[in-house]
Amino acid sequence: MYRSMLESEIRKMLGKVVGVRTLSGKDYRGILLGIEPTNLNLILGDVKGNSGENYYRLILNNNNVAEIFVEKGYLDLKKLSERLERIFPKMVTYNEQAGIIVVMDKIRVDETGVVDGSGLAAERVKKVYEEFIREEQSSQS
Structure with missing residues (x-):
């Protein structure tokens, strides 16, 4: 282990x-x-x-x-995937080894943000990601 x-x-x-x-x-x-x-x-x-x-x-x-x-902490992608799951139920998968969250089988998110995908759903995912980042940064301060 x-x-x-x-x-x-x-x-x-x-x-x-x-x-x-x-x-x-x-x-x-x-x-x-x-x-x-x-x-x-x-x-x-x-x-x-x-x-x-x-x-x-x-x-x-x-x-x-x-x-x-x-020196700089990691982004907790598992926690982000759980938040996205609340907004997109049963449409979020998280691959821990690859460090990628996939939403609706077409929107890919990593530590840097939305890396693949477009449209309204991708914009929503981007907003959730940005809000998550702000919250994480304020909790580390």
Whole structure:
């Protein structure tokens, strides 16, 4: 169970800006492009180091990593899908692994908003998404 929870959290971190602190005390900030689940080797992109250095790509061996952290919280897509389900009963599916909510088999929503779909229903989904984002941001403040 712990392993599947760890892998789920790792998948959520992919594509996000993360901070990494090495055992030698170096700090890096970049986009997590890849992580090997078995040994936690990392690939970061668009990396900035704490000494001002910039790297296009950085591969870190897990033996040198002290901590990995995400500075900005995740959007709770499950909670958003439940809200959409109240408005569009039995027409919402949430694929946790893909990080996608599908409404009426044609409107796709991810952490960034409505990514596919048009029309009145898509506009309604967009409004629900924007309201949800505002509420989440105000509750984090």
